[in-house]
Amino acid sequence: MGRRPKDTARPTKSAILDSAERAIVQAGYKSLNFRDIAAEVGIKSSSVHYHFPTKGDLGAAVMCRYRLDFRERLSHPPDDPAGAQDALNQFLDGFKAEVVDHDNMSLCVVLLAERNLLDEATRDELAAFYRMKLDWLSEVVAIVSRGGLAKDACDREACCILSALHGASVLVKATGDSALFENAVHQYRDLASRPVPA
Known part of the structure; x- marks a missing residue:
């Protein structure tokens, strides 16, 4: 990134x-x-x-700066299914490169581990960061599904994608097996080819 x-x-x-x-x-x-x-x-x-x-x-x-910087790099997904899928794959690859390949702990993950020490403003910024990613992922799912899913279904799928990413990073860190990352996220590499649960 x-x-x-x-x-x-x-x-x-x-x-x-x-x-x-x-x-x-x-x-x-x-x-x-x-x-x-x-x-x-x-x-x-x-x-x-x-x-x-x-x-x-x-x-x-x-x-706040971390969130705004990330938002600048998180471009609006193209308004066609193939382009939106490419944007999602770049998002997955970017996460893998930063957290898995370089064995980095991201700022947000470190702050989450110490959330009880944070003041309200920092907790609010942290929450806004995750909401931003969820909103973007939900938009991508809506585009890839060609508008065939209701918003709440897109939101649920966005939650699953982000949860899979973070869960995969924990598995890789715990086991040292980087292949587990792709095992966890492969189903999101081609959303258009499978029915997304409504």
């Missing part, structure tokens, strides 16, 4: 967010520390507090 370009208009704030995101992914939200971020960025701790007064403000800003 690639790294985002530097925010040249606000380089210090962007550098703080970059550092905080790395820290969360590597060591978890609980270990997020303003002094460590300041040292990495090369500024005073008070400068981090100037941009983000509290740890909660920083966590919410990191998750």
Whole structure:
């Protein structure tokens, strides 16, 4: 999914967010520390507090940026079944490349593991991230099914796809067997060729 370009208009704030995101992914939200971020960025701790007064403000800003960056990369699916299926396959491949092939823990998964430590704004951003993905997947299913499914059926199928992705990543991490990822998601590689449950 690639790294985002530097925010040249606000380089210090962007550098703080970059550092905080790395820290969360590597060591978890609980270990997020303003002094460590300041040292990495090369500024005073008070400068981090100037941009983000509290740890909660920083966590919410990191998750918000992650969500908005992801939304930019998640292009509107083509309005034809074949194109929408291609978009879905790219989504599956992107998840596999990031989480399975590179053995990464995504920011959202790390934050979910420590959800009880998060403030309300960060939890809201996390929920909005997953709702965004579910809405996109539901739209793809509707296009691939050529409008033959009611919205609630598309929503259910979107839930199944996202659940399969996350479940597959857990299986791969637990067993070290990357083939399990494709076993879990192969049925979504060609939705148009099978009846989607209504």
